[in-house]
Amino acid sequence: MKTSILIKSAVLSLSLLASSVMAAVSQQEADQLGTTLTPMGAQKAGNADGSIPAWTGGLKTDAAPVQNGFLGDPFAAEKPLFVITASNAEQYKDKLSPGQLALFKRYPNSYRIPVYPSHRTFSAPQAVYDAVKKSATTTQLTNDGSSLANFSARYYAFPIPKTGVELIWNHETRYRGTNYYRTSAQAVPQVNGAYTMVAFNETFATPQNITDNDPAKTENILYYFKQEIIAPARLTGTVNLAYETIDQLKEPRQAWTYNAGQRRVRRAPEIAYDGPGTAADGMRTTDNTDIYNGSPDRYTWKLVGKKDMYIPYNSYRLWSPSVKYADMIKPGHINQDLTRYELHRVWEVEGTLKPTERHLYAKRHMYFDEDSWALVEVDHYDSRGQLWRVAEGHLANDYQNGVASYAAQTLYDLVAGRYVVLGLINESKQGTQYGQKFAISEFIPSALRNAGIR
Template sequence: MLKKHYKTWGGVLALSLMVSAANAAVAPADAAKIGSSLTPNGAEMGGNGGEIPAWNGGITKPPAGYTVGQKHVNPFAGEKPEFVITAANYKQYADKLSDGQKALFEKYPETYRMPVFKTHRSAAYPQFIYDATKKNATDTKLVQGGNGLENYVEGTPFPIPANGLEAIWNHIVRYRGGSVSRVVGQATPQANGDYTLVRFKDEFTFRNKLKDFDPSKDNNVLFYFKQDVVSPARLAGNVLLVHETLDQVKEPRKAWVYNAGQRRVRRAPQVAYDGPGTASDGLRTSDNFDMFNGAPDRYDWKLIGKQEMYIPYNSYELNSGDVKYDDIVKAGHINQDLTRYELHRVWKVEATLKDGKRHIYGKRVFYIDEDTWQATEIDHYDGRGQLWRVAEAHNMMFYDTLVPWYAVETLYDLNSGRYLVLGLDNEENGSYEFGFERTQKDYTPAALRRSGRR
């Protein structure tokens, strides 16, 4: 049974309880709520009568001063924090914080802080994504066992989720522009703050955005992903290729790596679940990338309900070209003076490792932003039930392409005092490239071999 957390949740709760777990598609009468009392993406249209405003369409036009292809101008640059949460006062706000956030205040009482700003529901998507989402509400279903989707092409598959598995699928397949290429940095600082930046050139293309898309080919593939290590020199030239499948139990993710030193392409079954993340110094698993990715079959998923929470939002300062990597990467955690937190509604989902299944995380607690379905906070517990790692994604709106995504992702290890930050592009030229064209041949092992270098 879902828990009622506050008064505005009652209507959506009633809708969710009407949905059968066996048949995930909602009734047409319920789907009609999408675009009226619910936003086109399934969030509550109304505010909370206080800090959270009603959704008014989000940011759909760039602010003054923005140049296409350059870093994003902060549309809220003139705003100041309304208050700051610190180790000295965080207990006053405990009902709107995750256990992981509370642990960071305890771990770093002198430096960890959360500047809280006015809430802006800035999320917006293209109309075709809204149209697809409304169709998904009555058409899309979970495959047997919940490890994939039926009748799904794009958009949010379950705008009115009935269970935790549906909510997590909304995060896994959420719209990120159809195709995107980016050069970003990853840092894994030592406890004293020293780090070496690893730069990646990432790109992915959802199958329906391929120039030669044929629905009869690779019909279980969701998207194609390629990651080329640009620097440092000792890693440069190594390339990862992934064919991400919708039903990863029926057909596991297909992955290959090109090793520049050996000049060979090899299958890479370890690029899944708790296999080590690329160049992460053991600080993240493969399924920690993008906060969470891949097959959900090793966990039981429970939808707890909704709650209000202070989460990173409109994090344009962390994307600014005026900020250097050294300004962001500090000992213990990123520079919290550059962060921005707002009060938003989130879905809370608990994932508990199934009996007989293996993973280094025995439990995960997800907090998923209602407007974007992006996992924003995740608390990771070890096999003994002890809080171990805290993931926090700093959301921002790519308003020029109508893509909500992350400025950076962070993953804090409470035991070692180290952390990982991924997505740094402040010192890179330009911004992400959305909407480029690729063919299926561009994502083959043969193409991977050709693209490899030393």
């Protein structure tokens, strides 16, 4: 009997071990990357009628002129194929999200979706493609999907995903370029369209690109992010710093804030989950930044599948310094005449809040661009099951740096009739500055006081 128990225990242990490594795919599957699949894991072929083309390598680095860090529009001469409005939205509903359909009902006279020819523009450096292939065969889910193991490649944890939470990790671990610095802006318009711009200096770095990095000390750090408010005057000098971790159950996100009025640095555990977003008038949560960020542990993530969908894409016009914030920010929603939507394949994932957890959003319905793994649409539901907020990420692929970026991020509150738009750089003195040389001393809490001096 003892022998039988030992055998059964061994079988159970092996079974549990096997389940813990299921996230890593076989070498045979990984060999599809760059052949039948793109190097990122997307389906290389187009769709049957050609409305979604095949991926042929994405945009080249000289796709359009670049001035002072602002990317030119490779498709500036194109006109919309058609425009979806409240009057014809029913005709296209199979390729729209519930959130998009709700925006047509909320703003029937002004919300529209101009649909342009589809271009699969995403590309990344070869070093990133190499890392993706390594991730495919080594990265594993741990802690019920809430953290990663063997993630030494550092980018795109699951290029051939099998579960919903793996899509979340692909978005969170996507390549964001080499260390960068930028000035961005955010607005939270009133119902009548009145707004005050909030401006930020933002610094981003990954441990592997920091000059004096100690790998032994930063093994669990995904990236560092520092944000300083520089306008309006009443908020100037507030600085936030976050260490985003890979295993947030073992080592939760570390965050600090410097308050210029109090002149002190303090820990800021509220910079996580549904803590209030910075200077957003309660119109977004912390994890609404970057469309979604942070630990996925509070939700159960169901992989629904793939579908063709009209999503914000190649949004270079929204990035242009010739477009002023006053041109873009209007009552109810941004100026949709400045937007660009295309038909693309997306991965669909449904996140349901676990019964033991709490969050303002009881359900999140997410749509990920298959080529870049970036989130492009998210529908947020409240505890009563009502659609509450709709997020759109207006993608613009940075062909010089191989980064899928957002020209604008919007979050529409269907109940309040207000919204927040963030990540704008149009009126900055220069575009995002990649390739910055940062030392770890720039990302220690004690340095915040110097950064926040008025």
